[in-house]
Structure formats: structure tokens, C-alpha cells
Amino acid sequence: MDLSLTDEQKVFQRVAREFLDEHVVPFRAAWDRAEQVDTALVPKLAELGFMGLTIPEEYGGIGGDYVTYCLGMEELGRADSSVRGIVSVSMGLVGKSILGYGSEEQKQHWLRRIATGESLGCFGLTESDTGSDAGSLATRAVRDGDDYVIDGEKMFITNGTRADLCLVFARTGGPGPRGISAFLVPTDAPGLQRREIKGKLGLRGQATAELFFEGVRVPASARLGDEGQGFTIAMASLDKGRLSCAAGCVGIIQGCLETAREYAVQRHQFGRPLASFQLVQDMIADISVDADAARMLTWRTADLLERGEDFGVAASKAKLFASEAAVRAANLAVQVLGGYGYVDDYPAQKYLRDARVMTLYEGTSQIQKLLIGRAETGVSAFL
Numbered sequence: 001m002d003l004s005l006t007d008e009q010k011v012f013q014r015v016a017r018e019f020l021d022e023h024v025v026p027f028r029a030a031w032d033r034a035e036q037v038d039t040a041l042v043p044k045l046a047e048l049g050f051m052g053l054t055i056p057e058e059y060g061g062i063g064g065d066y067v068t069y070c071l072g073m074e075e076l077g078r079a080d081s082s083v084r085g086i087v088s089v090s091m092g093l094v095g096k097s098i099l100g101y102g103s104e105e106q107k108q109h110w111l112r113r114i115a116t117g118e119s120l121g122c123f124g125l126t127e128s129d130t131g132s133d134a135g136s137l138a139t140r141a142v143r144d145g146d147d148y149v150i151d152g153e154k155m156f157i158t159n160g161t162r163a164d165l166c167l168v169f170a171r172t173g174g175p176g177p178r179g180i181s182a183f184l185v186p187t188d189a190p191g192l193q194r195r196e197i198k199g200k201l202g203l204r205g206q207a208t209a210e211l212f213f214e215g216v217r218v219p220a221s222a223r224l225g226d227e228g229q230g231f232t233i234a235m236a237s238l239d240k241g242r243l244s245c246a247a248g249c250v251g252i253i254q255g256c257l258e259t260a261r262e263y264a265v266q267r268h269q270f271g272r273p274l275a276s277f278q279l280v281q282d283m284i285a286d287i288s289v290d291a292d293a294a295r296m297l298t299w300r301t302a303d304l305l306e307r308g309e310d311f312g313v314a315a316s317k318a319k320l321f322a323s324e325a326a327v328r329a330a331n332l333a334v335q336v337l338g339g340y341g342y343v344d345d346y347p348a349q350k351y352l353r354d355a356r357v358m359t360l361y362e363g364t365s366q367i368q369k370l371l372i373g374r375a376e377t378g379v380s381a382f383l
């Protein structure tokens, strides 16, 4: 599908695909088995501008627009969702939060490092007892003179064991979302321990970790935004994060389409290519329609963002549709490939395992529906 991309956007898309086809696609199955993406990839991604895609040039990024961002995330999702997650969390959730709410000093120090790939960021919101209900998180940051002292734990943190910086959300006030503040915490701070969570269904190349904070002391200048502004910062980042997630899912669906189509054309049964059977075409047609529909919802969100209009509900719709469609598409791709779809010589099974988490993180499908339902009815299902 070609929605009148500019020449620059087309060049970026082509260069990104060529790069990922050379540096990621041939290695993704091995990284998946080893449960680790080659860390040497990050500086290479940074050279191409991925680590600072929508970060302004003055802070080391390439200042790309949001459609370019979607193109980048789509190509990453098609190549390897583990790699997309590494980029999206560091540059998107962490980098963009610093860009939006950071002091000039924080931008010069952390944002520049993140945008150039010198440092990797992680986003510490979820805890073992609070996922969808993030506003009830329990990690505390207590003011002590010119410092804050942080105690608590964080669960399922992408890049957790590899990041140099953690954007930590902690309670500085009373219960509920208004009592939460955000902090930029170097991961080598004394009292911060990290444990990698192994054995994930998908996104196996990406480090997901549990973080433990015991008396972690940071200066007051490490606070991002005002006291009590943490939840607003988290939700603003997740709105944009949903765009990345949706675009990554478009990439998964596109990858499934290409995999299923190529296989159906070359594989013969009953003396004919699989592609000649109507029931096989039915599956490929479903994937193809989902690819276009998910891409349109995603680009619509990017366009709203670019024009400075409200994009939150559009992002929820794009994320909801694209993530559910990615699971459907990957499931169908496995079906088209038959037994070969079940082994990792072909990417279909990896697409399925990676797609599965997309309906869970950055707001589950149920949470997206509640956000869309609230916008439609004016009635909130949240307390």
C-alpha cells in the first residue's frame, strides 16, 4: 500500500529494509534461540538514525516525522520484534519523555546519549502487583535533603538488564495517580539490582527484567518533571508507545504476508502450488486485508500526532486492531506453511510468539477497549 509517501520517507524505508535484511533477518532465529540479540547491533542501528528517529537533531537525533517513525517501526517489526522493542523503549518511551518533560541539563546529558545509541534506556512502570492498574504502584521515593531515596521493585522491564538509564515511576505523595513522580536513575546506582526474566514465549532476544531498589539515592535534579507529574508522563509516553506498537504489528503482519505468499507459490501438493487452492488464498487474503487496515489506522494516528491534534483514542484503536490482527496473521501464516510453519527454519512461528505479547503490553486489548469505550460514551469504566 502506498499512501503518498514523500521521497525522503521512501528512501528511509528502503534503506531501513536493506539494512535490516542484511544485519537482522539472517540472525534472528539464532538470537531467538540464544535469548539474546547481538548487542553490537545497537551502535549500527544508531548510525542509521533508529535510536533517535523522532528526536531533534540538536539532541543527537535525526528529527524524523511520525510517518517516518511508523515506517521505521514497521520495518523493525517485520525483521525482529525484539529489536523493535529495544529501540522503541529506549528512544520512544524514555527518550521522548525526556524530550517532553526534561530540563535542558537532562536533555543534554541523557537524551543525547540515548539518541546516539551511546546509552540505552528502560521504562520502569509495571510492578509485580500493579500492571493495568499502574496508578496504584507501590515503589516509593522519599525526599531526604537534596536527594530522593527509592525503595521498591519493578516487573517485566524491557532492556532492564542492558539499559544504562531507568525512567522509574515512584510514589512521592499519597495514593493514586497524583502521588506518582518520575526519576532518571542510572542503572549502576548503588542499591539497584537487576534479574533477567528467562523463558518468555516471544521477544526472546530482548532482555526483560525485574528491578529491585533498596535505598537507591538520586539527587533531586534526577526528577523528571514536577512532583506528582509522573503518571501524566507515563500515560503520555504510552500513548505514543502505542503508535510504535501498532506500527511494529503492521510489520509482523507484512512479514507474515510475505512468508505465506512466497511459500504458497513455491510449495506443491496434489501436483499444484498451494497458492492455487482457494482455501489457501482465503488465508492469504485475510492477512493482506489486515495488513492494509492496520497500516491505515496506524498512519492516521501518525498524521494526527504530526498535526498536533488529539491522537490518544486513535492510538488505542490502532494498537488494539493491529495487535489482534498480528496474532491472527501469524496464526494463519503458520497454517499456510503447515508443519514447516511450526519450526524455526521459517519465521512464521516466531511472528506468532512475538505477536502474542502485543495484545498484553502498553495497555492490554481490554484496557484499549475501555479507553475507546470511555471516549465513545463519556463514561469511565475505571474507578
Ligand SMILES: Cc1cc2nc3c(=O)[nH]c(=O)nc-3n(C[C@H](O)[C@H](O)[C@H](O)COP(=O)(O)OP(=O)(O)OC[C@H]3O[C@@H](n4cnc5c(N)ncnc54)[C@H](O)[C@@H]3O)c2cc1C
Pocket: 089, 122, 123, 124, 125, 126, 129, 130, 131, 132, 133, 155, 156, 157, 158, 159, 200, 203, 208, 357, 360, 361, 362, 363, 364, 365, 366, 367, 370
Ligand atoms: C515482554 C514484556 C515486556 C514488558 N515491558 C515493560 C516495560 O518495559 N515497562 C513496563 O513498565 N512494563 C512492561 N511490561 C508490563 C506490561 O505493560 C504489563 O504486563 C501489562 O500492562 C499488563 O499488566 P499485568 O501483566 O499486570 O496484567 P493485569 O493488569 O493483571 O491484567 C490481567 C488480565 O486482566 C485484564 N484486566 C485488568 N484490568 C481490567 C479491567 N479494568 N477491565 C477489564 N479487564 C482488565 C487484562 O486485560 C488482562 O487480560 C512488559 C510485559 C511483558 C510481558
